[in-house]
Amino acid sequence: MSGVVLPSGASPQDAGADHLLSLRGVRKTYPAAGAPGGRRVVLDGIDLDVDAHRCVVLVGSSGSGKSTLLRVVNLLDEVDDGQILLDGEDVADPRLDANRVRARMGMVFQAYNLFPHLTVLDNVTLAPRLVHRRSRAEAEGAAVEMLGRVGLGHKVTAYPDQLSGGEQQRAAIARALVNGPELLLLDEVTSALDPELVGEV
Ligand SMILES: Nc1ncnc2c1ncn2[C@@H]1O[C@H](COP(=O)(O)OP(=O)(O)O)[C@@H](O)[C@H]1O
Ligand SMILES: [Mg+2]
Known part of the structure; x- marks a missing residue:
């Protein structure tokens, strides 16, 4: 698999509390097409730190997992393992109210972002x-x-x-x-x- 290129050297030892967003050991798999019971690993132990006011760009070939990474951060998709820390709080914990977490983030997709029937x-x-x-x-x-x-x-x-x-x-x-x-x-x-x-x- 060609991986997403991560911009910062996040250290797994650092608990992530000083960063706006930290990913620790994030793993995400999908059912593998054509292999019953098999799983395709899309994100494999991702560590990433993003500080407030910083702009971070993820670079990777098509299918390398960039959108998947954004979706799991936005809690649109569940991780298989690992932590997603927003201001040090693990928001991947299913007991948290995902809508409350999502309200702290904004997301814009490739296209078809707007509701067509609304001004x-x-x-x-x-x-x-x-x-x-x-x-x-x-x-x-x-x-x-x-x-x-x-x-x-x-x-x-x-x-x-x-x-x-x-x-x-x-x-x-x-x-x-x-x-x-x-x-x-x-x-x-x-x-x-x-x-x-x-x-x-
Ligand atoms: N909902 C899904 N079900 C199964 N496989 C998926 C799903 N979403 C993404 N994938 C697979 O995960 C891989 C990464 O996709 P994606 O994150 O969209 O890559 P990128 O945004 O870097 O092009 C691809 O192989 C894609 O087919
Ligand atoms: Mg994409």
Whole structure:
């Protein structure tokens, strides 16, 4: 298997408490296609530290496990073994409320990020209102400000299909940022875009 290249030399001895995010011995397998009962190991003993305010890039060939790593960090998928420490707390513990943990993170995927039946503003205010229980006025104020910051102040009433791919991804990034996440996970957010739109994102 060609592995994901990890950017920092995380030390398994270090408990991870000083880092915003630490992975320790993270293992993830999927059922192996065509081999009944067999498992394909996608993440094999991953140790990784990410400090606050740092930008970390995972590099690896297609199928090497980059998206899987982001999904297990976001608790969209369960690890087979290992720890995922957010501010020193093991969030992979199934007894924890995954939604509470997820509310501390923002995630943007390759494509199809936005709800097509909602305006840009409603896409961005949905989580603040439903998950974070903010009032409509407060959520809309924060959303309009964040949409302005990503250059979409003039598109708040538009629907996703009225936006370019680059604008859609910027709206998705505004939605991920509006709740003030401690950790922002971006999974190849520009790979589905035409090359001339990559720069704006
Ligand atoms: N839900 C799943 N069920 C089975 N296999 C999966 C699943 N998700 C990913 N995989 C497999 O795990 C490997 C890593 O996939 P992925 O994390 O998407 O790689 P990358 O993002 O680096 O391209 C691939 O072999 C993929 O087929
Ligand atoms: Mg991927």
